[in-house]
């Protein structure tokens with residue numbers, strides 16, 4: 001038996017969710033809001049993939065004498081076309097999803113501006129080979145890597161692992177936006193758990209991982225230090241005891257309850273009086 005790393009996020013959302021997941025069945029009905037979120041996630045993922053391909057292609061038209069703003073224009077030029085294409089493939093009228101599209105375009109604008117700056121710095125150092133730029137800015141990755149470790153009692157699906165000069169960097173993809181600075185505590189702990197799994201799997205040491213917010217490569221580093229590892233052990237111990245049937249203490253947050261997958265099971269099984 002292993003505990004999934006995703007339990008950490010559930011635990012932070014509401015410890016009772018971990019209990020209900022273990023001892024009840026989740027609601028089967030997906031709400032219309034969840035359907036829309038799922039579709040938006042799928043579209044974002046596809047747009048990002050096509051965007052990266054277009055950026056790699058457009059590295060070929062970057063000249064040594066271009067500044068960051070000119071590079072930005074070249075890298076951004078295919079985005080409206082990509083958005084139209086993907087929306088068409090999903091049979092979506094862009095007017096019906098104007099807000100989502102605007103949001104997505106804004107995220108891509110930010111990502112392109114950052115990429116343009118990095119590209120400019122690299123070509124200023126005399127490297128303008130498109131293959132080199134692609135490798136440096138989009139390093140080789142292993143995707144969806146599943147690890148189960150019975151000694152640790154942990155399992156998890158790591159979204160991405162970048163391998164740079166033999167060093168492994170786990171990356172956790174998150175759909176929402178991150179905090180103003182850094183990453184959410186629950187995300188850091190999840191990443192620490194993936195790091196420990198990776199260390200065992202590849203007999204290596206992980207010093208840094210990344211949380212990628214919003215599917216736009218807003219990649220924020222997390223140092224996997226001793227303090228984080230100790231905090232992870234504390235949280236895992238709490239999760240293990242909940243899974244053994246010990247009810248956790250609850251601070252009710254009705255906003256969270258409204259969106260919770262276990263709302264119905266919770267009302268049916270838990271006595272809050």
Ligand code: SF4
Pocket residue numbers: 013014015016017020250252253256257258260261262263266
């Ligand atoms: S419905 Fe509310 S109290 Fe129950 S598990 Fe979900 S968030 Fe926690």
